[in-house]
Amino acid sequence: MGRPSAGELGGLSFADSLVRLSHLVQYVFADVSREYGLTTQQTQLICRLLDAPLGMTELGAALHLEKSSITGMIDRIEKRGLVSRVPHPNDRRAFRVTLTDEGTRIAYAAHDALTASVEELAGGLTPTKRKTVVSVIEALLAAHTASTGAHWGVPVTTDSRGLAAAGS
């Protein structure tokens, strides 16, 4: 009845633990981004483009943002030389936002740094536990996709190294 004030850990509910984890990852994400002179959102954006170039509207959908919000973000990182607006070949209204070489480099670097930071925290975990966690998370992501028909726009693929650079 009281309030198990969970101050120090221990006895977290499932939901609370996920929320706390999420905040922790966000902080790590922000810290890593800052090291590369990026905001969290910018890192997310360029990592997202590692898979393939996307149009403004597609980017908005992928990141859960209005296209008008995307315009400004792209303006800023384009000015920094990380992406460029490549005209769409078949649609003169549209662009494909494409990473520059510099943008590709930074996106991979930031992704790797983030991965390294997370792995550092997870140092002591057994392979079995890691596998369980990954499978549970995949189930959660799938559940969300199923219930909302949606995306959880995010960084990149599985392994970086390979620099197959955004080739459609």
Next chain:
Amino acid sequence: MGRPSAGELGGLSFADSLVRLSHLVQYVFADVSREYGLTTQQTQLICRLLDAPLGMTELGAALHLEKSSITGMIDRIEKRGLVSRVPHPNDRRAFRVTLTDEGTRIAYAAHDALTASVEELAGGLTPTKRKTVVSVIEALLAAHTASTGAHWGVPVTTDSRGLAAAGS
């Protein structure tokens, strides 16, 4: 090696899965917040105050923000009647930011709604898996605390219901 484009799930690395999960939780957090007319940050702030009133500097530390950033946030939610600046009894420079009744009510409601949303996604998980996930997350949080000496400012305690409202 190629690039296992992980498009649809499956084969996520441990780090990537945590990052994706974190984004998903953030989206859920934002959605729930919006239902209560709050921003994500405001929800995080008031939930944080459920444990106890905090000073501006303490709040900054808890949320990883500069105190000057806190000033504005408190201005806004104070104007909305969710918190108030209570003078510190022993230090005439300081305040204790305290939830109003309305603020307490909304903080609990938002926390419960968030918990419910997360639980909904986790519907099919076995108790064993849940326990494993919670224990792994607690280990990660502890690892971070150990390596940085810090907090991962977040919502509230374990179970809501009990309304022991911010005492002390």
Next chain:
DNA sequence: TATTGTTATACTCTATAACTATA
């Protein structure tokens, strides 16, 4: 002197609404 909090300033992020130019 050190600390608590605020103000001034500037920039990023975000949404809504109205717009242009294609399709």
Next chain:
DNA sequence: TATAGTTATAGAGTATAACAATA
């Protein structure tokens, strides 16, 4: 008419630097 993207506008969030009041 519908879609791709932009502009205008407004507000939240954030940091840095300079400041006031109190310890």
